[in-house]
Amino acid sequence: MIRKATLKDLDSIYNIALASFETPWEKVSIEAEFYNEHASIYVYEVDEQIAAYIITWLIADEAELLTIAVDEGWRNKGIGKSLINYMKELYGNDVIWHLEVSCSNKSAIHLYKSYGFEINSIIANYYGTGKDAYRMLLYPNLSIKTGESNVGR
Numbered sequence: 743m744i745r746k747a748t749l750k751d752l753d754s755i756y757n758i759a760l761a762s763f764e765t766p767w768e769k770v771s772i773e774a775e776f777y778n779e780h781a782s783i784y785v786y787e788v789d790e791q792i793a794a795y796i797i798t799w800l801i802a803d804e805a806e807l808l809t810i811a812v813d814e815g816w817r818n819k820g821i822g823k824s825l826i827n828y829m830k831e832l833y834g835n836d837v838i839w840h841l842e843v844s845c846s847n848k849s850a851i852h853l854y855k856s857y858g859f860e861i862n863s864i865i866a867n868y869y870g871t872g873k874d875a876y877r878m879l880l881y882p883n884l885s886i887k888t889g890e891s892n893v894g895r
């Protein structure tokens with residue numbers, strides 16, 4: 743089940759971030775998004791446990807996918823896709839999406855390309871020295887290959 747996150751979910755979200763990223767967001771940075779009027783924070787819950795989260799911004803007709811992570815034991819089951827599908831439906835088809843992703847993050851790049859995200863540029867040293875990022879864009883109204891969760895709830 744996908745639902746809007748509350749501050750009660752902060753610890754679970756932070757723990758997934760800690761386990762998922764070399765340089766995870768600090769807890770206060772995640773917390774700050776709960777007070778950001780442009781931010782949306784959603785979680786994917788399985789049996790009352792948080793399996794994944796996504797944080798996005800919507801400013802006018804520009805959406806940004808800031809971060810998404812699925813708890814390791816729940817990966818590759820369609821949860822990442824269902825969270826992105828959910829946010830795309832929530833924001834509608836008229837927005838342009840952008841995101842930054844590490845050039846070495848093959849699974850995330852694969853996921854974003856399946857939505858029609860295209861690499862727009864490379865940002866050198868975005869994640870630290872020698873750790874470049876791709877800036878990826880998804881233009882409105884492109885045909886989208888959608889995916890359904892196969893988690894069975």
Ligand SMILES: CC(C)(COP(=O)(O)OP(=O)(O)OC[C@H]1O[C@@H](n2cnc3c(N)ncnc32)[C@H](O)[C@@H]1OP(=O)(O)O)[C@@H](O)C(=O)NCCC(=O)NCCS
Binds near residue numbers: 823824853
């Ligand atoms: C990237 C991430 C969010 C994907 O979530 P997920 O729930 O595992 O992904 P899904 O099950 O929805 O799969 C989406 C697609 O990615 C593919 N995929 C998943 N893991 C993969 C891997 N390790 N290598 C290559 N492709 C992979 C799936 O096969 C699927 O593609 P398909 O539809 O063509 O079959 C998850 O791997 C994750 O949390 N990674 C760590 C954090 C991270 O890197 N976040 C993104 C950067 S902000």
